[in-house]
Amino acid sequence: MEADTVKRIGIIGVGEIGRAIVMGLCDGAEGTNGAEAASGADGPPEVFLSPRGARTAAELSERYEGVRVCADNQQVVDRSEIVLIAVRGQDRHEALADLRVADDKIVVNVMAGVGNDDLRRTLATDAPLVRAIPLPAIRERRSVTVTYPSHPVVDSLFEGLGGALPVADEAAFNVFSALTGTLTTHYAYLAALTSWAGHHGIAPDDADRYIRGLFQGVGRSLSDQTRSLHQLAADHETPNGSNERIRTTWFTPANSEALNKALDDLLDLLSDLRGRP
Known part of the structure; x- marks a missing residue:
């Protein structure tokens, strides 16, 4: 065929x-x-x-x-x-x-x-x-x-x-499968941002509209494959600016390690399920 x-x-x-x-x-x-x-x-x-x-x-x-x-x-x-x-x-x-x-x-x-x-x-x-x-x-x-x-x-x-x-092999396939498990976390993160804005007096519809527009722009920037993800992050930051402050105070080494552990646990689960009836 x-x-x-x-x-x-x-x-x-x-x-x-x-x-x-x-x-x-x-x-x-x-x-x-x-x-x-x-x-x-x-x-x-x-x-x-x-x-x-x-x-x-x-x-x-x-x-x-x-x-x-x-x-x-x-x-x-x-x-x-x-x-x-x-x-x-x-x-x-x-x-x-x-x-x-x-x-x-x-x-x-x-x-x-x-x-x-x-x-x-x-x-x-x-x-x-x-x-x-x-x-x-x-x-x-x-x-x-x-x-x-x-x-x-x-x-x-x-x-x-x-x-x-x-x-090349099923082990690599399972790594990519684990990565797909992060998709709804991204949506939940955006929802958390809109909720935070609401707690500070922003109308829910206005917060939702702004967050969607903000991250749609991020999505479009991902199509530029001439820049690595690290470079894209750096290009959106000003030294000692707002973006750098949130990244370094919220996405800490402990936060990063927790994400790695969650992915490792999911990968172990996916690998164990391969031959399970």
């Missing part, structure tokens, strides 16, 4: 990530490099959704002409060339029970903490299995997706959805 000839993609488990992948495949962001690789020269691929997550699946099938909801998970597999499994890890045995996956399919495993050896035992297939970490921004084709092991078809698919980052 050539990367640019994939025309049928199935998704089992249509939650937030499943929805984002469908949106990235079917519309995405105009002008994004590699968009043609995801959608193909003749438009987006056909997408087959499991009935799991029925409300989201129905909404997507109504919105996009090439998206269909299947009667069951077996029909998703049978109609697709690539099958993305996006159910919650704890639900995988129920969702995938008795599923027959032919060896000529490609299976993309996006279940956090579920290794490919575990999934292969569940599916009892010799089909290629690839782990991936798609993030919600994939809906706009602006998310780099980590994959393991590298597979030309899967890597090409994600390259067209914002970028692919193949890694």
Whole structure:
């Protein structure tokens, strides 16, 4: 199967990530490099959704002409060339029970903490299995997706959805998986800033609007890959200024060590889960 000839993609488990992948495949962001690789020269691929997550699946099938909801998970597999499994890890045995996956399919495993050896035992297939970490921004084709092991078809698919980052082994994959666990902490940090402003008499809507604008600017600066993250931080600081004061008094060595420990603990958990039933 050539990367640019994939025309049928199935998704089992249509939650937030499943929805984002469908949106990235079917519309995405105009002008994004590699968009043609995801959608193909003749438009987006056909997408087959499991009935799991029925409300989201129905909404997507109504919105996009090439998206269909299947009667069951077996029909998703049978109609697709690539099958993305996006159910919650704890639900995988129920969702995938008795599923027959032919060896000529490609299976993309996006279940956090579920290794490919575990999934292969569940599916009892010799089909290629690839782990991936798609993030919600994939809906706009602006998310780099980590994959393991590298597979030309899967890597090409994600390259067209914002970028692919193949890694050498499952240990490296788990490091990137742990990093994704920091995402909601960032949102909670921004919410804490708006709450602080509210305690000092700022209207909640005004604080929310300002914080969003402030950090959207930070997000745009991250696209400048000519400067390291340390350099970006330095460029936004004035010696003895406000930014330096908050960084050095709040993000202390003890604070940094606590973050490292939280990530180490999560990495240990993810590594332990790889072969757990």
